[in-house]
Amino acid sequence: MKQKAAVFAWAIILSACLVSFNQTAAGVATPDAAGIEGIQWQLAEVSGNPVSALAGEQGPFLKFDAVKKQVTGFSGCNNFFGSYEIDGVSLTFGPFGSTRMACPDLQTHLETEIFQSLDKTRTWKIQDGALLLLDGSDVLARFTKEEIQGLAGSVWQWKQTLYNDDQKIVPADPENYTVQFGEDGTLNVKADCNQKGGTYAAFTKEKRLSIEITHSTMVACPEDTLEDAFVRGLTAAAIYFFKDGDLTIDLKYDSGTMQFSKQNKK
Numbered sequence: 001m002k003q004k005a006a007v008f009a010w011a012i013i014l015s016a017c018l019v020s021f022n023q024t025a026a027g028v029a030t031p032d033a034a035g036i037e038g039i040q041w042q043l044a045e046v047s048g049n050p051v052s053a054l055a056g057e058q059g060p061f062l063k064f065d066a067v068k069k070q071v072t073g074f075s076g077c078n079n080f081f082g083s084y085e086i087d088g089v090s091l092t093f094g095p096f097g098s099t100r101m102a103c104p105d106l107q108t109h110l111e112t113e114i115f116q117s118l119d120k121t122r123t124w125k126i127q128d129g130a131l132l133l134l135d136g137s138d139v140l141a142r143f144t145k146e147e148i149q150g151l152a153g154s155v156w157q158w159k160q161t162l163y164n165d166d167q168k169i170v171p172a173d174p175e176n177y178t179v180q181f182g183e184d185g186t187l188n189v190k191a192d193c194n195q196k197g198g199t200y201a202a203f204t205k206e207k208r209l210s211i212e213i214t215h216s217t218m219v220a221c222p223e224d225t226l227e228d229a230f231v232r233g234l235t236a237a238a239i240y241f242f243k244d245g246d247l248t249i250d251l252k253y254d255s256g257t258m259q260f261s262k263q264n265k266k
Contacts, residue, residue, distance in 0.1 A: 033086045036124065037066035038184035040201060041131050041143035046113045058208060060114060061201060062143065063185050075111040077103035091124040117141040151202055151240065152181045156247050156260035161233050163256035169229055177230045178263060189213065191230050193221040202240070209240040209249060233258045
């Protein structure tokens, strides 16, 4: 009996090893939450229907904050936020809060589809580089990763702002006005004597950019400070592009452009 039990136990172990081997050979691995957290995901499909942003407009997206365990995003009309729980392949979302803008019927329908999909989500997986939200075998939504090429990592110092009414603002010391974009969608800003932080959304294909400043130190800067003008420009960002290694940000309503150069490492 003992010999039969031992053989049976070894058979179970061998079977488990074979399953594990077959999964590895097939490219199946236990999902790691780090694979989706800290990344900006743009909605490509919801409820079986493809989704694409209109020209010049921001498309729906979501981002997972691993520290706060909070998901934030844009539904096509309103910004939203909520909690989430992830454990291996398991993924569920908590209650959501959102802004309350009045939306056209098309955007309202899309927003409803997005929230319904998030509410039904029970598992997730990465397939061909895309994030799939699932309920059993049903694909509720598909998101693609936004690659932030050239924008993140470097410290960009402000050279000048040119407005369409011919007004020009040039900082006396560009090193006092800088912005650094993080790979995780956060940004750090030096605005004269104050340090600020916030979030941004960048869409490489359309070169669209939006910036939100969420916190700041409260030091009283000198009277000639350009702090307000610098921050006002950043939060009016609409389009970004690069030329000769410099960064240019076009402002909303074609009101002007901000120009930045890479800060040399000391």
